[in-house]
Amino acid sequence: LTCAPFADLPSDSTMGNAPLVCLSNGHKMPLIGLGTWQSDKEEEHVKVLEEAVNMGYRLFDTAASYGNEEIIGRVMHNFYAKGTMSRCEFFITTKIWPTYLHPDRQMAAFKESLAKLDTPYVDLLLAHQPTCYELDGVTHDPSVTVEMIWQGLEKIYETGLVKAIGVSNWSVEQMERVMKIAKVKIHVAQVECHVYLPQLELVEYCKKNKIVVTGYGSLGSPARKVPFLGRTPNFADSPNMFEEPAVVAVAQKYGKKPQQVIISKKYQLQVLIRYLLDRGICVIPKSSNLERLKTNLHGVVDFHLDESDIERLNNVPHRQRLFMQEHMAGHPEDSFASER
Template identity: 45%
Template structure:
């Protein structure tokens, strides 16, 4: 089976490899492990760069540097398309002013409580596809820990599946709260990513 005819394979470049010199080796290692020659979409996970231990931010690496690393893997055919995740509209505008390869996709948290209208407009302006993650919200993220065991501090997030208005709509239309929330995200005209663990 050719994985590329059955699936759209998306990989993310983690922040510890956002230095432009690290993007290609990181992708090549992922491709080696997956026994593939290329990925369909390669995303920079966030607009900052950390050292490999994830203990210190490398502030000398800009979003333009991160993008330059992605352009390199695209030009070598290691990724059929490239994009960013968790970048702001201002960061996207800066990249698009100097990019030799345009941003193909932006992936952001998008749900009832965070509809991302301004980012949607930036994406429309530059013909960038917009992909949602945490489409049902992400109330469980307050318990997330890094592989090192360090806990990230998150503000408490509302749970749209427990929202009284969502529950009321779900009951009225004989749907689940998850179906109502997912439909709300579709109405915002975005793609919803279905995650599969291999």
């Protein structure tokens, strides 16, 4: 296994079964984790989390708005209580929703997440969006800039209750503005990233500034068309990434074995994840299917794509953002305004 760019780690350095990347402040983060959006049904989610830990997952990505921090905290605590795992063996990411991104409200919101997760610290805290809302969760607060949001996160970081801080769904321009005034540089940027939205400019900017990129929606998020926070976003239809000709062709190249001629969708899945990993991007695919959960982790760490294959996937002609975050429209800090 090789490490991502600017990681100062041995080539076999892992956490669980995932390779590690070293953040710019020295904190280590797995490059493969489990996304938990849409995972708020307790019985099912507990089983998936327990199986994921047993498979070697150590990074768990949640958010206050996902409604599952307490479930994650309870499962993690059970592993601590049994003595099979310690807190330092996990990497937990959570996010502050825009309703609480005003600098005066961030600390209380964070401490609520901390209590629900039943942990003395969080490994990574993200501003879920660059837009701040009033307490009704709907009305925009245009007075709060990304610079102000970041200064609030810096105050939380200074307490030592969080090991790293970052942003989610921010643009390059917004990150540039913050990096100019930051006392603590951005450690991680989480963005939608896949073959239909490769984020070439943003990834290049982050590499230059030693910001680790985490990509969500890496498999096309086929189950995204569901209600979220009481409303169903107007998600546009999109092609199936598993049937994208370039993805199929690359999967055939890496999936064929001497006794195997017919390719299964498993290899397209592995290629879609490996495509991001080979670009130094952390991936957090969500699944409640235990076989796919295993494939997402164990099936992507023993091969690499050639540069020519990465270039081919970089240039898939279809371009589409799957998550338009419509609630940001009209806010002065709407990071997708130019795409609307």
